[in-house]
Amino acid sequence: MVDSKPLFELYSQKTFFFVIVLYWLSGVALYSDESKLNAKQSKVLKESFSYLETLEPKRIRIDKSTYNRLTQFESIFKFGFSGKKLSRWIQSRIKKYSYGSTGEYIAMYHDGDVLLGRAFFSLNRMDRILVLLHEARHADGKSYGHVVCPENFQFLNPRDWKIHPAGKKGCDDVPDGSYGITAAFIFELGAFGYLNQTEAAHRYNSEISRVIRD
Numbered sequence: 001m002v003d004s005k006p007l008f009e010l011y012s013q014k015t016f017f018f019v020i021v022l023y024w025l026s027g028v029a030l031y032s033d034e035s036k037l038n039a040k041q042s043k044v045l046k047e048s049f050s051y052l053e054t055l056e057p058k059r060i061r062i063d064k065s066t067y068n069r070l071t072q073f074e075s076i077f078k079f080g081f082s083g084k085k086l087s088r089w090i091q092s093r094i095k096k097y098s099y100g101s102t103g104e105y106i107a108m109y110h111d112g113d114v115l116l117g118r119a120f121f122s123l124n125r126m127d128r129i130l131v132l133l134h135e136a137r138h139a140d141g142k143s144y145g146h147v148v149c150p151e152n153f154q155f156l157n158p159r160d161w162k163i164h165p166a167g168k169k170g171c172d173d174v175p176d177g178s179y180g181i182t183a184a185f186i187f188e189l190g191a192f193g194y195l196n197q198t199e200a201a202h203r204y205n206s207e208i209s210r211v212i213r214d
């Protein structure tokens, strides 16, 4: 079998090439669902943070006793309302963003990474900030994980009516989880006049509706 050696070599080269192709294909298959943000998506994300950083405390426009009764921002975040500080708060918790399929969610958090779905990029800048703030809270551990919403939960999802929270892990049983902190943020925006009272109240009520207590 004199000629077996070169044949074997040829075969092993082919096998090697085949394995490389398989490896490459498996990589493509594994990550085809998830990719780096493209330039346009990165710009949208950057603009969301720039907008957040313009939101600083102003004169309180609402009844002072209502403010004192319901403000939670400082007790939750341990700093007074500040878009710049909040932007840093979020960025210290989310290390990487990717784009991909998020199923019934707008975004998903996993181990320092946030996966943003298509819907995220069609939201307005205020809703994008709320989503980022929500996801950033998940970086603080399991105690901020969601609990199942009651089967008779009838509130709408303000960002996507097709998403029905009833019977799904879309509620919190702690006051300072993802929904509690977005509510606290919205409350300040209403108090300082960044949102009108009607919009602030609707948005606040919607977030706080996800905080369920037995």
Ligand SMILES: [Zn+2]
Pocket (backbone or CB within 6 Å): 134, 135, 138, 146, 178
């Ligand atoms: Zn969440």
